[in-house]
Amino acid sequence: NAGVTQTPKFQVLKTGQSMTLQCAQDMNHEYMSWYRQDPGMGLRLIHYSVGAGITDQGEVPNGYNVSRSTTEDFPLRLLSAAPSQTSVYFCASRTSGRTDTQYFGPGTRLTVL
């Protein structure tokens, strides 16, 4: 199993550009989430999904869109990048039971100029 994979690892954007951060998992997990990590802020939940076709907002959803057309994939879209979105983005997945841990991808480091 590859676990949770994220692409790209690094990205530099100009203000106003759009892009999609890719996330995929091969563990057949129902739950998937996107977090951003800023210095001194820990991880903040952006959006999450409890299954294909179902998504919901987390703590900091503004400026981001998500969709979940398959169990495996959960892309995060920045429609018009802003410098405030410079951060490290982590995707995570877990099974629906609370007894299982959440697995994290390696992260995408995004810089918006």
Add this chain to the structure above:
Amino acid sequence: SQELEQSPQSLIVQEGKNLTINCTSSKTLYGLYWYKQKYGEGLIFLMMLQKGGEEKSHEKITAKLDEKKQQSSLHITASQPSHAGIYLCGADISPGAQKLVFGQGTRLTINP
């Protein structure tokens, strides 16, 4: 997350000393997770606690959950340079286990 507070935010200890990191929730805890992150890297799962009074250990790291206080503590005994990093607590604060939120992290430095 404002729902989870970690303390201290930063900790510097001498190698061989013991230390404790705390994580307090303002909401009911349905599950508490501890992760470690090396600088610039991803998150490594350490332990998960579910029941009040539960205590788990892995090597020299012990975590406890006080359900009544809605608090968890992570204790490292005889710290080593390999323990350095950022420790993050995460929690299920919804009954349906749908959202896992995190504290702001504790940056641990071990001095030789």
